[in-house]
Amino acid sequence: MKVVGYLRVSTIEQAEHGFGLDSQRAAVRAAATAGGHRVVAWCSDEGISGAKPAADRPGLTDALEMIRDGKAQGIVVRDLDRLAREITVQEAVLAAVWQTADAVVLTSSGPVQPDDPDDPMRRVLRLMVGVFADLERSMIAKRLRDGRRAKKAKGGWAAGREPYGFASVPPKERAADNLHGALVPVADQQAALDRILDLHTHGASLRSIAAALTEEGHPTSGGGRCQPTTVARIIARNTTAA
Structure with a gap:
């Protein structure tokens, strides 16, 4: 299956990690290979927050357009937090991908299962993981702010x-x-x-x-x-x- 690799690093991550995109690219390649897929294009957003919707991220917009146009049958990211840092944005992006029949979302942990009305726990568990990840980021940010103050x-x-x-x-x-x-x-x-x-x-x-x-x-x-x-x-x- 042809997939598009999506990379994102925020301004803060660029400053702290420098070559975040390179490590993401390696993880995306490995995830695609493990699933038997081929990366046919790379789209990236550098210095852009994951809290922004797809419309404000040119790289993500291009990736979604490739899926809608049939040029790719899915998207691969290192982790879901590369797609979004906000639960509402994450779910909106996933829904946009899954609007295309049989389109897939892959991460380094494996495929993200699309919602199934007969298995509501799929969505609930995904949301819970996102909520706790957001809580951890918020706590880290608070500790950093407290330390700086x-x-x-x-x-x-x-x-x-x-x-x-x-x-x-x-x-x-x-x-x-x-x-x-x-x-x-x-x-x-x-x-x-x-x-x-x-x-x-x-x-x-x-x-x-x-x-x-x-x-x-x-x-x-x-x-x-x-x-x-x-x-x-x-x-x-x-x-x-x-």
Whole structure:
């Protein structure tokens, strides 16, 4: 059977896991092979929340259209939470797939059985699994928020990745007056930051600013070569803050 592989990673997951799509792709391939199916197309939504409906996810919309048009007879995902993070969205997507006769939904745990009026427990059990998964995600999110609030209350940096030009000192390297990890300036990045803002003030383009930084040996916070998109983010953050 021909199936379409669907991959999704949210903005937060991209930041925390980096190559989430690659691991999903491997799991999808394995699930398709185990079921004797062939992946004929890949559709993905990068940086999009699973709480959004299919209409707001171009990749998922394309996958569903392939099934409706007969180009694929099912969809394969690593887990159901790749389809949706909300129960109502999950059920709407499953219903859209099952509108096509004999269409299948596969996960790394096996096929998702379509609803059967003679076996109502199928749907109930699926909903229960989704509810408890949602509860677990909510509890994890709450613990993270509580931790960030506590750290912020003590003067530490708790707003995600540090802005360019600053760093949160690792616990073992913190001085007595910075035990909770408040941001400290990074000398070489501060020099680059001043250079970026100066060039921007004088009307230089993003591309020319990036080229100047590379030529002058100013690295990004990750040590790589500066790109126009990186320059744009730095300028936006600092001009907004100003």
